[in-house]
Amino acid sequence: MIRLLRGSVISALVLTSSLLASRAGYAQIGGQQAFSFLNLPTSAKLAGLGGANVSSRDGDATMLYANPALLNADMDGTLGLGYVDYLADIKQTTAAYVFNTEHAGRFGVGLTYLNYGSFEQFDAAGNSMGNFSVNEYALGVTDAYTSGNFTLAGTLKLAVSGIAGNHSVAALADAGALFKHPTKDFNVGLTVKNVGYQLKTYTGAGHEPMPLDVQLGASIKPEHMPLRFSLTAHHLQQFDIVYLDPNQRGQIDENNNEVRPKKTIGDKIARHFVVGAELILSKNLNLRLGYNHLQRKELRLDTRSAGAGMSLGVMIRISQFQLDYTRAYYHASGASNYFTVARNLNSLFKKG
Template structure:
């Protein structure tokens, strides 16, 4: 308990420092690829959710404290096709350098596709490409019912000949109940800074302070997820008041355990719902659903979510064991 108390104190100090340094709105932040769910199950439960599941290899990318040294000899991949030739893909694997300190390696790639280049008069001068890359390395240590994890990230954004880099880390502490199926997590996400070439300006990384809980009633085939996000700056939601303000910081999700080999997921992201709302109509923005099929050496996952009416996002994932 003394070790965990010191850990919480450390996270609180870092939180306070980051709150002072990142009092910015989301529109003033860079590298939004860091806000995208890294895998289909995370997208299906809501992109702000913390996933704590030893069977899901991608889970450590949302909660590094859940890294497990038993998750070796596995690899996971995710792919999503977006509009206008854009694609989003991810991959991860876990190495057991030491049983107490497993090492997770993850890669994310957001390809914006080919774009037309024009001069000042509007005449075509060819094409160019744009893309974002994220490489992340994480490790964790378990102390009885408590765990601590850290992820270091390098992110690169490239548009034609212009580019910028960012360096960030995630700090995560988790409590796992010894008998009940209950997790409580504190996550400080994207603590870091961005750099750019001479003559270019940068904006802050999308820092996020979250608390999350996961609970499964003993005799109910449903696991519930609740996350409060962006706690470091409640004023990021200027113009939203009352219940809508709370809703914009809230994410909820559920795993419906129909069978040991088949699960359904449903989620709601309040921040996305409120930001895309137009005249009190949200076009179902913020809602998501998906499924996961668990076989002996293979897992297939799928998520359906959307940012606009009439164009849902399809996110597929594959996990292989050997």
């Protein structure tokens, strides 16, 4: 009875999130939403697979941020800690823990904190008024229910953003679903992320939209091959996510006329997709490669891409610890380093 009730609640959450997503489909991405940090990859594995993945299922507890339906028995008792060294002084830390109860099911708890460093404040006359900080964090609780080959899950989150003593608060929810093939290494995942409402604004007026993202993807490892491929589509609630800089100069044709860039159907489609690959050398060593087309198109320079949108990662298991590292390239000015360490606490505190 309890499991039936939990399954019904999660199903209702999935349906409600989908309906809200369809109503919010006109929202623009990039600079038009609050709490955009919630769409940043929080773990080395997720960043190594291109920054978006809803179907790569293993024992990495930090993947609950990618899709709550990725919770599974291999994560039970696992604590994952992540650290991201972004550009300049921006740092992010993340923690995730998954546990399974005897009657209430499988749960995950996650906390992520993003600090932008210290900034100097000036008045209108240009006089220094000291320094101020900018930081954001989110606390989430995930509940997952598995029946046969299907998993349904939901996450409730509380997010807080602070700028120079001014704070904004939002309540959000993620809903996810996963199909795992009974005999093959093949998964299909769907998630609706960051459906919610801004409870408190910075100024007390003008509520901002949340960073909604509907993602659908699949992962497959062909039999007798050490490779697992993933393809993920993001921002499915909005078809056109192409941004063209109105200040960008166009090319000059043979008639000395400026030809400005135009949106194409192919580019609109391609910007929705992220490709990831995992080279499984052994159970203790994996290599990862990711490509995010949207990042490459939006963050490259006019003359060169400088690796924008690419990411390279590695996973190593040493004794009871799993260590993950990813270097993700966002811009010619530098790349970000992701570190994740995980350990199963059940074996650590197991009696005698």
